[in-house]
Amino acid sequence: MSKVKYYYDPDTLSYRKIEAKKSRKYRNLLFFVLGAALFGFLGLIFLLNTNLINTPRELSLQREVQNYELQFEILNKKMDQIENVLANIEDRDNNIYRLYFEANPIPEEQRKAGFGGVNRYKSLEGFNNSEIIIDASKRLDVIQKQMVIQSKSLDEIAKLAEEKEKLLAAIPAIQPVRNEDLKRMASGYGWRTDPFTKARKKHWGMDFTAPRGTPIFATGDGEVTRADNNSSGYGKHIRIDHGYGYMSLYAHLSKYNVTKGQKVKRGDLIGFVGNTGRSEAPHLHYEVWKDKERINPINFYYGSLSPQEFENMLKYATQENQSLD
Incomplete structure (x- = not known):
C-alpha cells in the first residue's frame, strides 16, 4: 500500500494531503511496464545465449548432432x-x-x-x-x-x-610318340655318328624308332607354320610355332594330319612316322627350338613320362651312338 504524503499550507496553517495527478500515475505505470519489458527481453537474450535453457528446436538439433556423432x-x-x-x-x-x-x-x-x-x-x-x-x-x-x-x-x-x-x-612338354608305340629311342641330342658319312656330327634332335604309320602328336599348343617336303634332309616334316619363342619340328613323316595355318592343341594327332628325306630307317626326328636356337628336347618331357621312364630315356639319349638321319 503506497504511503500518503502531505504538505503544509501556510494559508490555512494546516497539513493537506498531496493528491497524485492521474497523468503522473499513468506515466509511472508506463515506465514500469517498459522497464519490465526491457528487463525481460534482456533476460531472455541472456538465457538464449547460455546453456541454462534450450528451445525445443535446439533440443531437437542437439539430439540430431548426437545421432550424427554416433x-x-x-x-x-x-x-x-x-x-x-x-x-x-x-x-x-x-x-x-x-x-x-x-x-x-x-x-x-x-x-x-x-x-x-x-x-x-x-x-x-x-x-x-x-x-x-x-x-x-x-x-x-x-x-x-x-x-x-x-x-x-x-x-x-x-x-x-x-x-x-x-x-x-x-611349351612342348610331352613325348611326340607314345611309349607303347616305340621300338626304342634310337639317338639323342648331341654329337653322334652320321649314318651315311660315318663322320662325327652334331645331332640337333632326338630320333624315335617306330613302325611306319605310327601316330605323332603335337607336344604343345600352337600353330602349324609348315607341313611340306621343301626342307633339305627332313623329308615330309611339320613345324609348329608355340609362341613365347618355342618351335617344334617333326621330320621324316609318311603323311600329314594337319595343314599350314592350322591351330593345334597338345596331344593332337598331326602326322605319322615315315622314312622320307635323309633317313636310314622309319623313325621320327624331333627338334625343339627356343628363340631360334635348337635345344635338347629331353628337358621337356615332364608332361608325359614317369620318373623311371625319364631316367631310362636319359640313359639312352646320352649314349654316343649312330643317328638315323
Whole structure:
C-alpha cells in the first residue's frame, strides 16, 4: 500500500494531503511496464545465449548432432574393419600373387598415398564437428584409392595368370610318340655318328624308332607354320610355332594330319612316322627350338613320362651312338 504524503499550507496553517495527478500515475505505470519489458527481453537474450535453457528446436538439433556423432563413430569402426581386410589382401597380393607371377610388389606409400594439391575438404571446414567429418572423409578417400589400386593389381594378376596358363600349354612338354608305340629311342641330342658319312656330327634332335604309320602328336599348343617336303634332309616334316619363342619340328613323316595355318592343341594327332628325306630307317626326328636356337628336347618331357621312364630315356639319349638321319 503506497504511503500518503502531505504538505503544509501556510494559508490555512494546516497539513493537506498531496493528491497524485492521474497523468503522473499513468506515466509511472508506463515506465514500469517498459522497464519490465526491457528487463525481460534482456533476460531472455541472456538465457538464449547460455546453456541454462534450450528451445525445443535446439533440443531437437542437439539430439540430431548426437545421432550424427554416433553414426560417425560406427562409420569409423567399419572403416577400421575395411582397412584390416584391405591390409590382409594387399599383403597376400604383394607376397603371394605378385611374387608367384613374377610381378613387382606395389609399394606401401603408393597404396596409401593421400591427395595433394588443392584442399579437397575446404567446404567441410568451419563447423563444430569439422575435424571429425574431414578425418572420416580423408579415410574414405584413401580406402577408395586403395581399392582402385588393388582392383587394378588383381586385373594384372588375372592377365598374368592367363598368360602363364597359355605359356604352360604352349611349351612342348610331352613325348611326340607314345611309349607303347616305340621300338626304342634310337639317338639323342648331341654329337653322334652320321649314318651315311660315318663322320662325327652334331645331332640337333632326338630320333624315335617306330613302325611306319605310327601316330605323332603335337607336344604343345600352337600353330602349324609348315607341313611340306621343301626342307633339305627332313623329308615330309611339320613345324609348329608355340609362341613365347618355342618351335617344334617333326621330320621324316609318311603323311600329314594337319595343314599350314592350322591351330593345334597338345596331344593332337598331326602326322605319322615315315622314312622320307635323309633317313636310314622309319623313325621320327624331333627338334625343339627356343628363340631360334635348337635345344635338347629331353628337358621337356615332364608332361608325359614317369620318373623311371625319364631316367631310362636319359640313359639312352646320352649314349654316343649312330643317328638315323
